[in-house]
Amino acid sequence: AHVNADSSSFGNSRGLGMLIYLGATANVSNCTLSNNHRSAVGAGGASVNLGANATFTGCTIQNNTALLSGAGVYISGESEVTFIDSVISGNRASIGGAGISMVSGSKLTLKDTNVTENESEEWGGGVFAWESIVAIQGSTRVTSNVAPLGGGVYLLGSKTKLETDGQAVVSNNLATFEPDISTRGGSWADVCLDGSKCVDYSCGTDPDGDGGTQAVCGDESTGRFTLLGCPDGYVEFDNPAECVKVPAGSLLSRDPKGLLTRNAFVCPFGTFNLDPGTGRSADYNDACRECPEKAQCVGGANVPECLPGTYSIGSRYDLRCNECPSQSACSAVGFTLDNLPVRR
Secondary structure (H helix, E strand, C coil), X not given: CEEEEECCEEECCCCCCEEEECCCEEEEECCEEECCEECCCCCCCEEEECCCEEEEECCEEECCEECCECCCEEECCCCEEEEECCEEECCEECCECCCEEECCCCEEEEECCEEECCEECCECCCEEEECCEEEEECCCEEECCXXXXXXXXXXXCCCCEEEECCCCEEECXXXXXXXXXXXXXXXXXXXXXXXXXXXXXXXXXXXXXXXXXXXXXXXXXXXXXXXXXXXXXXXXXXXXXXXXXXXXXXXXEECCCCCEEEEEEECCCCXXXXXXXXCEHHHCCCCCEECCCCEECCCCCCCCEECCCEEEECCXXXXXXXXXXXXCCCCCCCCCCCCCCXXX
C-alpha cells in the first residue's frame, strides 16, 4: 500500500496515533501527532514496522507517552523512516527511546530535524537504536534530552551505527553517564562523526568479559572520537568523557557522591599501588593496598620488597613473602617479585 497524508492531526488517543506496517510506503507531511499514550510495546505517536517505509516532512510529534519505549516514534522490523524539517519533542517513556526507539535492522534518517526535550527513565532520551542505523544530517539538532544513560543517543548492538555529516549536532543533553552519545551496552557500535572519520568500537578488547574495553578508538588528529574506555595509567571521567593520566603511584580521590575528582595523592609508606587508574571511573580502584606480611613498602609505585631472610612467591600484585628454610637456603636476602629460593 502507498499512502499520502497532508495536513493531518492525530491526538488524545489511548492507543497510538499512527500505524504504518507490513511493507507499506507512506509520505506524511505537515502533520501533528500529540498527546497519545501507549501502554504496550510501541509508540504513542507513530509506529512504523514490518518492512514499512515512511517519510515525514514538516511534522511535529510531541507530548506523547509510552509505558515502555518509543513514546514519539517506534521503528522495527527492518523498516526505514526519514524525518525532514520536523520536530520530535516533549515525549516521555518509562524505559528508553522517548523521542525515537528503533530495533531489528531498521534505519532512521534525521534531516534538518530537531529532537529535543524528550525524557526516558532508563536510556536514550532522544534516540535509542538496537542493531539499526541512525543518520543525522543537515541542521538537525539532538539537544536537551534527558535519561540516566545516553541522554541524547543510546546505541546497542554490533550492527548499530551512528552517522553524521559534520553539520548536525548532538550536544547539551543530560545524563548521569555519557550525556550525548552512549554505547555503554557493550555494543561495539560505529560512530561516524563527520561522514568520514569513524569511531570503530570493534577495535576494543574486553579482558574482563563484562562488555567493557580498554581501548580508545577514533581519529586523534582531528580530536573527533568518543571514549569507550581508557588505557592503563588513565581513568575516564564521565562528563565530559575524557581520559586523564594518573601519575604512577598516585590515586584520585572521590567526592561525597562517589564521583572521581582530579585531586591526586601518593600512596604513603606502608602501602603500594601498581595500577594507577585503569578503565572507567565507576570501576576505578581508589585504594592504596596494604603492604604484604613480611614485606616492606616505601609507598608510591614502588614494588613491595620481601624483608631480609625471606623470599617471594606469587606475582607483584599478589606478593607473599616466606621465611627462608635456613640462612644458606637463599642466594641473597630481600628477594622481590617471582624469585624462588636457590638451594646450595
